[in-house]
Amino acid sequence: MKPDNKLINAYCDDVLGTKDGVELAAMIATGGIQRSEAIEAAIARAQRVNATLNAIATETFEQARNQHNVLESGLLAGVPSFIKDTDQVKGAPTLMGTRAVPEKPADFSSNFVEQFLSVGLVSLGKSTLPEFGLTATTESLATGSTHNPWNLDYSTGGSSGGSAALVAAGVVPLAHGNDGGGSIHIPEACCGLVGLKPSRSRLADTDRSKKMPINFGKKLFETEFDKKKLEPWTLELSRFFRKTILKTPFTIRRLKKFSNLYKNIFSNYDILLSPTMPHPPPKIGYLGPKVSFETHFKRLRQYVSFTPLQNIAGAPAISLPMGFSQDRLPIGIQFAAAYGQEKCLLELAFELEEAQPWPLVGQQ
Numbered sequence: 474m475k476p477d478n479k480l481i482n483a484y485c486d487d488v489l490g491t492k493d494g495v496e497l498a499a500m501i502a503t504g505g506i507q508r509s510e511a512i513e514a515a516i517a518r519a520q521r522v523n524a525t526l527n528a529i530a531t532e533t534f535e536q537a538r539n540q541h542n543v544l545e546s547g548l549l550a551g552v553p554s555f556i557k558d559t560d561q562v563k564g565a566p567t568l569m570g571t572r573a574v575p576e577k578p579a580d581f582s583s584n585f586v587e588q589f590l591s592v593g594l595v596s597l598g599k600s601t602l603p604e605f606g607l608t609a610t611t612e613s614l615a616t617g618s619t620h621n622p623w624n625l626d627y628s629t630g631g632s633s634g635g636s637a638a639l640v641a642a643g644v645v646p647l648a649h650g651n652d653g654g655g656s657i658h659i660p661e662a663c664c665g666l667v668g669l670k671p672s673r674s675r676l677a678d679t680d681r682s683k684k685m686p687i688n689f690g691k692k693l694f695e696t697e698f699d700k701k702k703l704e705p706w707t708l709e710l711s712r713f714f715r716k717t718i719l720k721t722p723f724t725i726r727r728l729k730k731f732s733n734l735y736k737n738i739f740s741n742y743d744i745l746l747s748p749t750m751p752h753p754p755p756k757i758g759y760l761g762p763k764v765s766f767e768t769h770f771k772r773l774r775q776y777v778s779f780t781p782l783q784n785i786a787g788a789p790a791i792s793l794p795m796g797f798s799q800d801r802l803p804i805g806i807q808f809a810a811a812y813g814q815e816k817c818l819l820e821l822a823f824e825l826e827e828a829q830p831w832p833l834v835g836q837q
Contacts, residue, residue, distance in 0.1 A: 479624045481525055482834040483518035484643040491833060494552045494646040498593070501551040508551030512537050512595055515553035518644045519597060528611075528619045528629075528638040530558040531565050531576075532598040540595055547593025555648040557633050558599035559606055560586050570602040570613045570632075572702040584677040589649060600635030600648060603762075604704045608769070609659050609776050610760040611635055614704050618757045621663060622834045623802055627754045630663035632656040637664040641834055655749075655780025658792040662749035662805025665794040665832065667822060672813050673787030709766035728785050735786035739811035744821065747779045749805035753798040783809050791818040794831050 484491055488506045500506050516534045523529050537553070544550055561567045561579040568574060582590070590596065601611050601619045611619040611634025619634045621627040622642040629638045633650030637660035640648050650657040652670045661668025738745070758764070760772055783790040790809035798804055810817045 479626060480835050481522055481620075481622050481625060482641075482643045483522045484833065485518070487514040487517070489514045489518070489643075489646070491643070492646065494549055494554075497646055498549045498552050508595070509538070511551055512553050512597070515597060515645050518642075519639070522642050522644065525625065526620050526622065526638045526642055527617050528601050528635040528642075528644075529555070530568055530570070530599045530601045530616055530635065533562070533565050534597060536564060537595050537597050544591065544593040547591065549647075550593030552594055552647070553597050553645045554589075554594045555598055555600045555636055555639055555645060556586060556589065556596050557636050557649050557651060558602055559632075559651060560649070562586050562596060562599065565599055568599070568615065570604045570606065570615055571704070571707075572615045573699045575697050588677040597645065600633070600639060602632045602635060604707050606632035606651075606653065606656055607707060607710060608632065608760050609655060609773060610755070610757070611638075611660070612757060612761045614762050618761070620757070621754060621802075623665060623754075624800070626756055627802060628663060628757050628759065630660035630750075630754060631760075632660075633668075634660045634663070637661055637666055637668075640664070641666055643833065652780075652784060654784050655777045658749050658780045658790065658805065658807060659777065661792045662794070662803065662807075663754040665803030665805075665834070666792075667794070667831065668792045668805075669815065669818065670783060670790050671815055672789045675789075675813075675815070704762050706762060706764075706766065706769060713766075713770075731782075732786050735782065735788060736811065739814075743810065743817060745809040747807050747809070749779060749792040749807040751775060751778055753800065753802045753804060779807060786812070788812045789815045789818055791822055793822055793825060795825075795829075 488510045497511060501508050501511060556562055558568055561583045563582045564578050566576040567579055601616050603611055604613050608631055610628040610631045619629050619638050621629045622638055633656050636648035636650050639645055641664035657668045657670045760769055788811060790807055792805040792807050794803050795806040796804040808818055808821060
């Protein structure tokens with residue numbers, strides 16, 4: 474199934490075609506296609522390419538087929554999607570890219586998932602991520618490596634790499650990601666997509682407080698948690714934090730000061746422009762679980778040099794696919810704005826797309 478040119482996509486002559494989420498929702502709303510047709514087409518696409526992409530942590534195809542409580546009047550009613558496996562979805566396990574937790578179905582959906590589905594989206598399953606989303610590639614010992622549809626030898630980025638791969642390959646028109654330091658922007662840049670990180674508090678948070686405190690290990694999962702199954706990178710990060718824990722109050726103070734500095738920048742400017750990443754997508758293994766902690770840490774600090782600032786400030790930023798490397802891999806450009814100014818970023822993105830439409834996999 475793996476093509477010679479290392480490209481893979483699921484686009485075909487079905488009801489999804491190359492429509493984006495808005496176009497697809499409009500066709501469903503007007504009766505041009507049925508919701509069930511869109512769901513079946515997306516499932517067929519997922520089944521056709523996921524053996525190669527390895528982007529689905531848990532599929533919930535039957536639940537999607539039997540989902541009768543989707544809002545018929547939602548803005549994206551009937552549009553198929555995936556949810557990153559960091560958030561609880563009722564009836565599906567929340568594995569967070571680790572082998573340390575059991576595959577126990579969640580009893581409830583997180584606040585964010587309820588909000589995400591409230592616009593009528595239909596989840597087909599959970600997408601892959603690195604262990605706990607702690608690095609910028611989607612490679613874990615739990616699920617293996619997720620492959621970039623533009624070139625299967627390369628990383629999708631992370632940590633929302635499973636969602637990015639599924640959208641880039643045309644399985645679904647949009648998918649969920651979350652971002653603590655570039656986990657939306659980096660995968661979108663690697664996979665030639667649009668990725669918007671919204672302002673802090675724009676969306677509902679994950680909120681595990683319905684049944685469990687926010688902490689780590691057994692306290693977080695309130696279930697069997699096997700520390701022995703954690704990856705070396707996670708264990709070494711924990712040790713590194715314990716060694717530097719006395720610096721934490723000063724670090725937090727500096728981060729809070731940066732928010733005011735960032736805010737002041739926009740008294741003179743509307744947009745900050747930068748690369749999304751300092752180099753094109755790396756090959757799989759560059760930040761993989763077998764790399765030593767010292768090498769991984771050094772590479773990661775360079776790799777995410779442009780994306781964490783908006784997370785610190787709580788401000789929005791968008792990565793747009795604006796070109797290709799010499800190896801024909803996507804290059805993302807990051808546009809950042811002041812807190813609450815998503816509208817400015819989206820208006821700019823619409824203008825740039827009109828001038829230079831985003832290419833699909835295989836169209837470069």
